[in-house]
Structures are given as C-alpha cells and as structure tokens.
Amino acid sequence: MAVRLGARLMAVVAAVILLPVTAVLTGTPAAADTRVDNPYVAAQRYVDPWWSASAAAEPGGAAVADQPTGVWLDRVSLIEGTASSPGLLAHLNEAVVQDAFGSAPLTIQIVLDDLPDRNCTHPVSNGDFSVAADGLNRYRSEYVDPIAEILADPAYQRLRIVAIVEPDFLPGLLLPAATSRCAAVQASGAYPAALRYAVTRLHAVPNVYVYLDASHHGVAGHPDNFGRAADLLASIAGATGGQPSPVHGFTVNVAGYGALVEPYYNTQMGRPVKSSQWVAGNDYVDELSFAQAFRQRLIAAGFGSGIGMVIDTSRSGWGGPYRPARTSTSTDVNRFVDESRTDRRHSVGNWCNQAGAGLGARPAAIPAAGVDAYAWIKPPGVSDGASVNVTSPDGLLPDPMCDPTYVQGTVPSGALPYAPAAGQWFGPQFQQLLANAYPPL
Numbered sequence: 371m372a373v374r375l376g377a378r379l380m381a382v383v384a385a386v387i388l389l390p391v392t393a394v395l396t397g398t399p400a401a402a403d404t405r406v407d408n409p410y411v412a413a414q415r416y417v418d419p420w421w422s423a424s425a426a427a428e429p430g431g432a433a434v435a436d437q438p439t440g441v442w443l444d445r446v447s448l449i450e451g452t453a454s455s456p457g458l459l460a461h462l463n464e465a466v467v468q469d470a471f472g473s474a475p476l477t478i479q480i481v482l483d484d485l486p487d488r489n490c491t492h493p494v495s496n497g498d499f500s501v502a503a504d505g506l507n508r509y510r511s512e513y514v515d516p517i518a519e520i521l522a523d524p525a526y527q528r529l530r531i532v533a534i535v536e537p538d539f540l541p542g543l544l545l546p547a548a549t550s551r552c553a554a555v556q557a558s559g560a561y562p563a564a565l566r567y568a569v570t571r572l573h574a575v576p577n578v579y580v581y582l583d584a585s586h587h588g589v590a591g592h593p594d595n596f597g598r599a600a601d602l603l604a605s606i607a608g609a610t611g612g613q614p615s616p617v618h619g620f621t622v623n624v625a626g627y628g629a630l631v632e633p634y635y636n637t638q639m640g641r642p643v644k645s646s647q648w649v650a651g652n653d654y655v656d657e658l659s660f661a662q663a664f665r666q667r668l669i670a671a672g673f674g675s676g677i678g679m680v681i682d683t684s685r686s687g688w689g690g691p692y693r694p695a696r697t698s699t700s701t702d703v704n705r706f707v708d709e710s711r712t713d714r715r716h717s718v719g720n721w722c723n724q725a726g727a728g729l730g731a732r733p734a735a736i737p738a739a740g741v742d743a744y745a746w747i748k749p750p751g752v753s754d755g756a757s758v759n760v761t762s763p764d765g766l767l768p769d770p771m772c773d774p775t776y777v778q779g780t781v782p783s784g785a786l787p788y789a790p791a792a793g794q795w796f797g798p799q800f801q802q803l804l805a806n807a808y809p810p811l
Contacts, residue, residue, distance in 0.1 A: 404576075405577070405579060405618070406530075407676055407678075408678060408735065408736065408742045408743075409477050409530040409532055409579045409618075409742075410477055410532075410680075410735035410736075410742055410743040410745075411735045411736065412475075413476060413477040413530055413735075414468065414469065414472045414474050414475065414476040415437075415438035415476070415477055415733065416438055416441075416461075416464075416468060416476055416477065416478035416479070417436055417437070417438055417439075417468065418438075418439050418461065418464075418749065419464060420455075420456055421439050421749045421751075421752070422435045422436065423435075424795045424800075425750070425751060425800065428751070428797055428800050428801060428804070429801070430801075430804050430811070431800065431804065433811045434729065434732075434750070434804070434811065437732065437733055437746055438477075438479070438733055438745070438746065439684070439746045439747070439748075439749040439750070440480065440534065440746070440747040440748065440749065441458070441461045441478065441480045441481065442480075442481045442483060442749075442793070443458060443481060443482055443483065443484065443517065444481070444483040444484055444488075444497075444792075444793070445497075445498060446484065446498050446512055446513055446516075449513070449520070454794075455793065458480065458520055459520060461478065461480075462478070462521075462523075462525075462526050462529070463525075465478045465526075465529055466525065466528075469528060469529060475529070475530050476528075476530065477529075477530040477531075477532060478529055478530070478531055478532070479534060479745065479747060480517075481534045481537065481624070481747060482514070482517065482533060482534065482535050482536055482568060482572075483536060483537055484497050484498055484499065484509065484513050485497065485499070485509065485536050485539055485560075485561060485564055485565075486499040486500055486501045486505025486506055486508075486509050486555070486560050486561075486564060487499070487505065487542075487551045487554065487555050487560070488536075488539075489542070490542040490548075490549055490551040490554075491541045491545065491548045491549065491552060492769050492771065493549070493769060493770050493771075498512075498513070499512075499513075500551075501551075501554050501555055501560045505560060506558070506560045506563055506564055509567075510564070510567050514564075514567060514571050515571070517572075518571045518572055518574070521533075521572070521575045521578055522574075522575045526577070527577055528577075529577060530577060530579065531575070531577055531578045531579065532578075532579045532581060532680075533572045533578050533579065533580050533581065534581050534583065534621050534624065534680075534747060535568050535569055535580060535581065535582050536564075536565060536568070536582075536583055537583045537621070537624035537625055537747075538583060538585055538586075538624065538625070538626075539561055539565070539583060540583070540584065540585040540589060540595075540599055540602070541585060541589050542555050542556070542561060543555075543556065543561055543562075544589065544590070544595045544598060544599055544602070545589070545595075562602075562605070562606050565582070565606045566606055566607075569582060569606070569607060569616045569617055570616050572616075573616030573617075573618075579618040580617050580618050581617070581618060581619045581621045581680055582603060582606070582607060582619075582620055583620070583621050583624055584599065584603065584620040584661075584668075584679075585599070585622065586622055586623045586624075586626045586628050586660070586718075587622070587623075587628055587652065587654040587655070587656065587657055587659075587660035587718075588628065588652065588718030590660070590664060591652050591653055591654035591660045591664070592650075592651065592652050592653070593651070593652075593653055596653065596667060597667065599664075600667040600668050600670070600671040601671050603617075603668065603671070604672045604673060607673070609672035609673040609674075610672045611672055612669075612672065612673070612674045612675065613672075613674070614674070615673060615674070617677070619677050619678040619679060619680060619742055620661075620664075620665070620668065620677065620678075620679050620680070621681075621682065622657055622660065622661050622664070622679060622680075622681050622682070623681055623683070623686065624682045624747050624748065625684075625685075625721070625747065625748035625754070626657075626682060626685070626686070626721065626748075627685050627686060627688075627713065627715060627720070627721070627724045627727050628656065628657045628686055628713065628718065629655075629656045629657065629686055629688055629711070629712050629713040630656060630657050630658050630681065630683055630686050630730055630731055630744070631656050631657075631659075632655045632656040632711060632712060632713070633712070634694055634696060634697040634698070634711070634712070635655065635697060635698075635707060635710035635711060636655055636656075636659070642703055643655070643703060643706070643707055645703060646703045646706070646707040647704050647707075648704070648707045648711060648718075649707060650718075652718075655711070656713075657681050657686065658681065658738060658741070661681055661740070661741060662738070662739065662740050662741070664679070665677065665678075665679050665740045666740075678740065678741065678742030678743075679740055679741050679742060680741070680742050680743050680744075680745050680747075681741060681743075681744050681745070682745060682746070682747040682748055683730035683731040683732075683733075683744045683745070683746065684729065684730060684745075684746035684747060684748045684749070684750050685724070685727045685728070685730060685748065685750060685803060686727075686730035686731070687727070687728030687729045687730040687731075687806060687807050687809075688712040688713055688726065688727060688728055688806065688808060689728040689806045689807055689808030689809075689810055690728055690805055690806035690808075692714060692726060693712055693806075693808065694709060694710055694711070694712060697710050698710045714726045715784050716781050716782050716783075716784045717781045717784075719781075720771065720781070720783060720784045721754065721771060722754040722755050722769060722771045722783065722785045722789075723753060723754045723755070723757065723772060723785045723786040723796065723799055724784050724785065724786070725784055725785070725786050726784075726806060727802065727803060727806060728802070728803055728804075728805070728806025729750055729803045729804065729806070729807035729808075729811070730744075730808065731744045731809065732744070732746075732809075733745050733746055750800060750803050751795060751796055751797070751799060751800030751803065752793060752794070752795065752796065753789045753791065753792055753793065753794050753795070753796040753799065754772060754789070754792060755769045755771075755789065755792045756768040756772055756789055756791045756792070757772050757773055757774055757785055757786065757787050757788060757789035758773075758788075758789075768791070770783070771783045771785065772785050772789060773785060774786065774787045786798065786799055786802070
C-alpha cells in the first residue's frame with residue numbers, strides 16, 4: 371500500500387507542483403461543512419507519507435504503512451517545519467492532495483503539545499515556554515494563534531481537522547506537585563487558561579473538531595481523581611447543563627501503553643485486585659472500560675450527550691510470546707494480577723519506549739459504545755525520548771525515564787536501550803511493535 375500511495379501522490383504532485391494548493395480544488399471552493407457528530411465516520415484517513423516511508427522501509431512494515439497517524443506539533447518550530455521534520459502546512463497540503471482522490475471527506479489528526487512547562491511531572495521538560503517567562507502569553511501568540519490561522523485558510527476547508535489538545539496535562543493539575551515546575555504551574559493557573567484559549571480559538575474554525583485530552587486510566591481512573599478530573603475538564607471547556615461546548619470529545623492514552631482491554635482480570639472478579647501493587651487502588655485496569663465510564667461522568671459534569679471518546683491504540687497491543695492466555699489460578703493477589711495482566715510494564719506510570727509493547731487495535735470508527743474511534747495518534751516507531759544523555763538536533767533534552775538503567779524508587783523504567791531523541795525514528799522499537807502486535811498482523 372505504501373508503494374502504491376507514493377506513486378499516486380507523485381503523479382498528482384507532478385501535475386500541481388507549480389500551483390498553490392487552492393488550485394488543487396477545482397471550481398469554486400465549497401462552503402465549510404457543518405460539523406458532523408463523528409469526524410471519523412464515512413471519511414478517508416490522512417496517511418502521513420513521511421511516517422509511511424519510514425514504516426515501509428522496515429522489514430514487515432508495509433503491512434501497516436497505510437495506517438493513519440497523528441501529526442505532532444510539540445515545538446513552535448514544527449509549525450513551519452525543520453530540516454528533519456515537515457511542518458503543518460506541508461501536512462495540510464499533502465492532505466488536500468490525498469483528499470482529491472476520494473469522494474468521502476478526509477480526516478487529519480493534529481496534536482497540540484506545547485503548554486508552558488509542559489509535562490511538569492517529568493524531571494526534564496522539552497517544551498518551548500515557561501510560566502516564569504511569560505509562557506502563557508507566548509503560548510497564545512506564538513503557538514496557538516499561528517496554528518489556528520493556518521487551519522482557517524479556505525484551502526483546507528474541505529478537510530475534517532481533528533485537533534487533539536495537550537496530551538497528558540492532567541497529572542500536572544490533579545497530582546501533588548512533583549516538581550518545582552508543577553508547583554509553579556498549579557499556583558499560576560496557566561494550564562487552565564492556556565487550554566481555554568486553545569480550545570476556543572480552534573473551535574472557531576468551522577471544520578476543526580477539538581478533542582481535549584483526558585490522560586489515561588492510571589491517572590484519571592483512580593477514585594481520588596475520577597470526579598475531580600471530569601469537573602476540571604468541564605470547567606476548562608465551559609460545559610454547563612449539556613449546553614454547547616468548544617470541545618467535541620476527549621482522547622485517552624495518547625502516546626501511552628495502557629491495554630485497551632484486559633481480558634483475564636478486572637476489578638470485579640471477586641478477588642481484591644484493587645489492593646494489588648499493580649492496580650494500586652484504581653477502579654479501572656484498561657482504557658476501554660475507563661473511557662466509557664469517564665464519558666458518563668463527563669456528561670454528568672455538564673457536557674452534552676453527544677461527546678465521544680478517542681482511544682490511542684498505537685502501542686497498546688502487548689501481544690507476542692509473553693502475553694497471558696488465561697486467568698491466573700494463584701490465590702496471592704499480586705501473583706494473580708501479574709500472571710493475568712497483558713500490560714507487562716513495571717508500572718502504569720512508565721511511559722518511555724516500553725520494552726515488550728506491541729501495535730494495538732487498528733484505527734477504526736465507532737468500535738465500541740461511546741467511542742468515536744480507535745486511533746494511532748502516536749506514530750508507532752517514533753521515539754519517546756533518548757536513552758542516553760544526548761541532546762537532539764532540535765535541542766530536546768533526555769528524560770531519566772527513557773534510560774533503561776534508571777530506577778524510580780524501586781520501579782525500573784522499562785525503557786528500551788539505544789533510543790534516539792524524542793521525535794526521531796526508532797527502528798528497533800518499530801520492529802518490536804510489529805512482532806508483539808495484538809491483534810496479530
């Protein structure tokens with residue numbers, strides 16, 4: 371598929387290379403479409419040709435090289451593009467070209483990920499802005515505004531643009547301040563203010579569908595956080611009494627490794643699994659059950675009943691030879707859980723280049739009740755961060771959790787060795803994801 375896609379695109383690009391992108395749209399541009407309930411339904415899906423080429427170049431990678439993945443804007447420089455990464459305009463222009471080949475609308479997913487003091491719970495931040503250096507205003511003017519202005523270009527009005535806003539910001543607000551940067555974030559109110567600005571500004575573009583991130587079951591599924599997280603999201607999005615909100619839906623497990631479904635144990639099996647070291651008191655052990663329950667709690671918090679959830683399944687497969695095939699018979703709760711769970715991480719908090727992970731459920735629309743889509747928001751094979759103490763060409767610093775020798779307390783990081791900097795292609799990880807895919811390829 372990747373080879374056919376490349377040949378097809380080359381033919382069109384050769385025909386229009388000297389024309390502005392609006393020339394690809396024949397005749398008078400159509401009026402902007404009214405938003406549909408689910409932008410993933412009855413739609414073509416944008417295939418990132420740069421990611422596709424990397425995937426297809428790996429042995430066996432052609433089997434998934436035609437899958438849609440997210441376009442990440444985790445640096446201001448990626449709006450215009452860098453020497454190693456195409457920018458937003460390049461992706462949107464490519465989406466217009468792909469859209470010309472089909473009668474159905476084309477859905478493209480873009481990810482905004484550059485909050486001031488982004489990922490403050492991590493020891494190392496690799497964002498552009500700091501709360502202490504006018505980060506909130508700079509986030510608005512240097513990051514959100516340029517993105518919104520590009521998306522509003524009439525050349526792109528035929529596209530369904532899914533804007534995924536700020537993955538995994540919730541831990542920085544819900545959890546006790548783990549770092550001085552988290553303390554500054556919580557005291558400043560910068561996250562809620564920045565998010566309100568982003569979702570409102572993006573929603574003003576008629577063909578943009580805003581999905582605000584809701585973290586993952588390991589954080590927001592815990593009973594101490596479940597209701598607080600829903601109420602906080604409702605406050606950010608201005609949701610009251612089911613009235614219209616600039617937020618179309620929510621994403622979970624973005625760039626994460628949480629199992630979509632744990633088939634061999636759950637919190638209702640008659641064993642005190644919540645007391646196990648792995649579950650640690652959580653009410654949920656997988657992303658689907660969490661997403662469906664959290665959606666209902668969001669509706670109770672004030673969102674309309676039409677909101678949908680999108681689950682990132684790009685690296686949630688956990689197949690391969692170490693996948694359990696049945697429920698454990700052990701009477702020890704910790705052994706029971708460890709022998710039954712498919713998620714093989716040392717901790718649900720481990721997030722960087724996890725050893726043993728596999729490709730998860732393939733992207734699909736309406737795969738379950740209340741779920742708009744399973745999506746590969748994180749492009750499989752793209753590194754989460756460097757495993758050695760190096761600085762990438764884009765100036766990104768490594769995080770200790772990406773070091774396979776790092777232990778946080780008593781918990782190993784579980785990271786793969788020899789990983790390149792965040793955002794760079796990591797061939798050995800992609801090969802592992804292929805080998806451990808579940809469902810198998």
